[in-house]
Amino acid sequence: MFWRCLRMAARRAKPPVMGPKDIRVKICGLSESAHIDAAVAAGATYVGFVFFPKSPRNVSIQQARSLAAAVPPGVAKVALVVNADDALLDQIVAAVPLDMLQLHGSETPERVAEVKARYGLPVMKAVGVADESDLPQLVEYGRVVDQLLVDAKPPKGADLPGGNGLSFDWRLIANRRWPVPWMLAGGLTPENVALAIQMTGAKQVDVSSGVESAPGVKDPDLIAKLIAAAKG
Numbered sequence: 130m131f132w133r134c135l136r137m138a139a140r141r142a143k144p145p146v147m148g149p150k151d152i153r154v155k156i157c158g159l160s161e162s163a164h165i166d167a168a169v170a171a172g173a174t175y176v177g178f179v180f181f182p183k184s185p186r187n188v189s190i191q192q193a194r195s196l197a198a199a200v201p202p203g204v205a206k207v208a209l210v211v212n213a214d215d216a217l218l219d220q221i222v223a224a225v226p227l228d229m230l231q232l233h234g235s236e237t238p239e240r241v242a243e244v245k246a247r248y249g250l251p252v253m254k255a256v257g258v259a260d261e262s263d264l265p266q267l268v269e270y271g272r273v274v275d276q277l278l279v280d281a282k283p284p285k286g287a288d289l290p291g292g293n294g295l296s297f298d299w300r301l302i303a304n305r306r307w308p309v310p311w312m313l314a315g316g317l318t319p320e321n322v323a324l325a326i327q328m329t330g331a332k333q334v335d336v337s338s339g340v341e342s343a344p345g346v347k348d349p350d351l352i353a354k355l356i357a358a359a360k361g
C-alpha cells in the first residue's frame with residue numbers, strides 16, 4: 130500500500146515533458162499536391178501557401194484552393210501575405226479554407242489587430258531578426274498576435290521579405306520567451322534544424338528553401354529528412 134501511494138505520488142509530481150517528437154513543423158511555400166502529401170506523410174503540422182507575386186513560390190488563389198482541398202484535417206493551412214489590403218485578403222479568405230493568416234510584410238500592430246478582427250482567423254506575424262535591436266518588436270507584436278514567426282531579417286534590398294535561406298544568430302533568442310506560441314525560421318535545413326532547436330528552445334519551426342532542390346521547387350526527400358531531424 131505504502132509503495133503504491135509512493136508510486137502514484139511520484140507519477141503525479143512529474144511535470145508533463147514535451148518530447149522531441151512533439152516539435153511542430155511548418156513547410157512553407159508549397160505549390161504542388163505531391164509535395165503537400167510528402168509534408169503530411171512526414172508529419173508536418175502546418176503547410177503554407179505564399180501569395181506574393183515576386184516569390185518563386187507564389188500561388189494563385191485558385192491554385193491554393195485546390196491545394197488546400199488535399200490537406201487532411203488536423204494539418205493547418207496557412208496563407209502567407211505581404212502587406213495585403215482587405216480586397217486581396219477578402220478574396221483569399223473567401224476562396225481558400227484556411228486555419229491561419231501569416232503577415233510577412235511591414236504590417237503594424239494596429240493592422241495585425243484589424244486583420245484578426247476582420248477575418249476571425251488566428252494571425253501569425255513574422256518579425257525579422259538580425260541583432261539585439263530587433264528583439265523588442267517581438268514583445269510588441271506578442272501583445273496582439275496569436276503566434277510569432279521569428280525569422281531572419283532579409284538583406285537590404287532583397288526582393289523577398291522571407292524565404293531567403295538565411296539564418297540569424299540563434300544565441301540572440303536563447304532562453305527568450307514570449308507570451309504566445311512562436312516558430313523559428315530562417316535558413317533551417319535537415320542538417321542544422323536539430324541544433325537550432327537545441328540552441329533556441331523552439332517548439333515549432335518553419336522551413337522553405339532548406340527543403341528545395343531549386344528556388345521554389347520543393348524536394349519530397351528533403352521534406353522528410355527535415356521533419357525527421359526536427360522531431361529527433
Ligand SMILES: O=C(O)c1ccccc1NCC(=O)[C@H](O)[C@H](O)COP(=O)(O)O
Nearest residue numbers: 157184291292293294315316336337338
Ligand atoms: O518564401 C517566400 O518566397 C516568401 C516570400 C515573401 C514573404 C515571405 C516568404 N517566406 C516566408 C516564410 O515563411 C519562410 O518559410 C521563412 O522566411 C523561412 O524561409 P527559409 O529561410 O527559406 O527557410
